[in-house]
Amino acid sequence: MRAASIERYGPPEHVVVSDTPTPELRRGEVLVRVEAAAVTAADARLRAGRFPKGFALLARLGVGIRGPRARVLGSTLSGRVERVAPDVTRFLPGDEVAGMTGLRMGAHAEYVAVSASALVRKPVEVKNVDAAGVLFGGTTALWFLRDRAGVKAGMRVLVNGASGAVGTSAVQLAKHLGATVTAVTSSRNRDLVVRLGADRVVDYAETPVATLDDRFDVVFDAVGNVSRAEGLRLLVPTGSLILAVADLLDTVRARGRVLAGPAPQRGEDFAFLLDLVASGHLDPVTEVVGGLESVREAHRRIDTGRKVGNLVILPHKGDDAARTLNS
Numbered sequence: 001m002r003a004a005s006i007e008r009y010g011p012p013e014h015v016v017v018s019d020t021p022t023p024e025l026r027r028g029e030v031l032v033r034v035e036a037a038a039v040t041a042a043d044a045r046l047r048a049g050r051f052p053k054g055f056a057l058l059a060r061l062g063v064g065i066r067g068p069r070a071r072v073l074g075s076t077l078s079g080r081v082e083r084v085a086p087d088v089t090r091f092l093p094g095d096e097v098a099g100m101t102g103l104r105m106g107a108h109a110e111y112v113a114v115s116a117s118a119l120v121r122k123p124v125e126v127k128n129v130d131a132a133g134v135l136f137g138g139t140t141a142l143w144f145l146r147d148r149a150g151v152k153a154g155m156r157v158l159v160n161g162a163s164g165a166v167g168t169s170a171v172q173l174a175k176h177l178g179a180t181v182t183a184v185t186s187s188r189n190r191d192l193v194v195r196l197g198a199d200r201v202v203d204y205a206e207t208p209v210a211t212l213d214d215r216f217d218v219v220f221d222a223v224g225n226v227s228r229a230e231g232l233r234l235l236v237p238t239g240s241l242i243l244a245v246a247d248l249l250d251t252v253r254a255r256g257r258v259l260a261g262p263a264p265q266r267g268e269d270f271a272f273l274l275d276l277v278a279s280g281h282l283d284p285v286t287e288v289v290g291g292l293e294s295v296r297e298a299h300r301r302i303d304t305g306r307k308v309g310n311l312v313i314l315p316h317k318g319d320d321a322a323r324t325l326n327s
């Protein structure tokens with residue numbers, strides 16, 4: 001099969017598409033023909049070996065010293081079951097599925113071996129592109145907003161970085177939970193975040209977040225440029241500060257009102273998000289970048305810090321054929 005892989009941490013040019021053996025199935029695993037896979041901020045971090053402050057050594061010990069141990073990146077996918085391990089009873093060849101592969105990665109390829117517990121059935125109404133696109137930011141936003149901060153109707157939520165993968169889901173999920181949402185973004189993404197439901201938009205070039213006089217029940221920083229002190233100052237006394245990009249110090253001392261750390265990848269959350277997409281309550285904001293050869297281009301766009309929503313590749317299609325799906 002063909003896959004986009006990387007040997008050493010470095011720039012997007014280090015990603016190479018080549019032939020590689022189709023993964024062998026271990027117990028409990030399913031081989032999925034990848035119809036669509038997201039290229040995410042996590043992929044770009046792993047490719048570059050760029051980790052939040054204080055995490056560099058720990059992260060490299062965990063995921064690889066000179067380059068990622070998982071050579072084929074990509075953790076979020078949608079596709080069709082090709083084969084199942086003998087002990088797997090939940091899925092059959094031909095089933096349409098979506099899910100996340102965790103640190104094993106491997107989705108930037110024509111086929112990937114995934115634990116059956118990390119997959120759910122994809123509703124027929126949801127396109128592969130949208131299923132692959134929504135899960136990375138969606139699971140993060142859902143975990144922090146609903147499960148950690150307990151967002152409820154009437155709460156005031158500020159989302160910093162509202163136009164990215166996490167931010168676009170956070171704006172919509174906060175609205176879905178009944179909150180009033182203030183979205184922080186640049187002027188070029190104003191219309192997008194309004195369309196997603198933001199009640200108010202703050203252009204960070206005109207009004208830096210830290211200078212806002214308002215107070216919120218939840219401040220969700222999906223950029224990493226709001227300090228703990230600045231975030232706490234923006235909260236009502238009972239409010240919660242979500243630091244999705246916390247450094248080591250803020251991660252260690254995150255407790256009580258300050259929430260940080262990795263969001264879990266849970267099947268029930270995948271199903272919840274896909275149902276919201278199917279019913280038209282969650283717009284995945286996806287863009288097809290191309291086929292496998294476009295993984296590099298997607299990394300370049302993420303590295304600019306200006307990516308909007310979710311970038312998706314279609315491993316079984318050529319670049320031009322894949323891009324026509326945007327129209």
Ligand SMILES: NC(=O)c1ccc[n+]([C@@H]2O[C@H](COP(=O)([O-])OP(=O)(O)OC[C@H]3O[C@@H](n4cnc5c(N)ncnc54)[C@H](OP(=O)(O)O)[C@@H]3O)[C@@H](O)[C@H]2O)c1
Nearest residue numbers: 041140161163164165166186222244245261262263306307
């Ligand atoms: N804790 C976890 O479990 C977890 C899970 C997923 C992701 N993350 C982390 O969360 C971060 C965000 O991920 P992502 O996938 O959403 O990233 P992303 O899609 O690459 O975010 C790009 C967006 O950030 C916006 N942005 C850049 N600078 C900004 C600023 N100063 N103020 C407001 N918005 C700004 C850009 O909008 P403009 O062009 O308008 O500036 C762009 O649309 C990443 O660092 C990722 O590693 C953490």
